[in-house]
Amino acid sequence: MRLKSLPSVLALHLKRFKFIEQAGAFRKVNYRVAFPRQLRLPNTSDKARNAERVYQLFAVVVHMGSRPNQGHYLAVIHSHDLWLLFDDEKVNTIDEERIAT
Numbered sequence: 001m002r003l004k005s006l007p008s009v010l011a012l013h014l015k016r017f018k019f020i021e022q023a024g025a026f027r028k029v030n031y032r033v034a035f036p037r038q039l040r041l042p043n044t045s046d047k048a049r050n051a052e053r054v055y056q057l058f059a060v061v062v063h064m065g066s067r068p069n070q071g072h073y074l075a076v077i078h079s080h081d082l083w084l085l086f087d088d089e090k091v092n093t094i095d096e097e098r099i100a101t
Contacts, residue, residue, distance in 0.1 A: 005049040
């Protein structure tokens with residue numbers, strides 16, 4: 001895929017569920033997914049405007065649970081030089097080292 005221009009805000013969705021034919025159901029993929037706090041897309045944007053743009057990670061949504069139709073979602077957001085963990089009505093700070101890299 002080639003991009004003609006890079007967006008100001010880049011949202012990525014990683015599919016974490018896989019259909020298992022033998023079981024006839026979706027199962028959660030449980031391996032760890034590492035991601036950077038900064039992202040460049042040089043291979044997808046040849047001759048694109050803003051091809052050197054650097055994206056800064058500022059939010060991650062995490063699914064807790066083993067099935068796609070049940071579980072719980074948490075959000076981790078970077079704001080005011082802090083990483084915040086949102087879990088329903090609770091908001092706590094979280095160490096930057098706990099964010100996957």
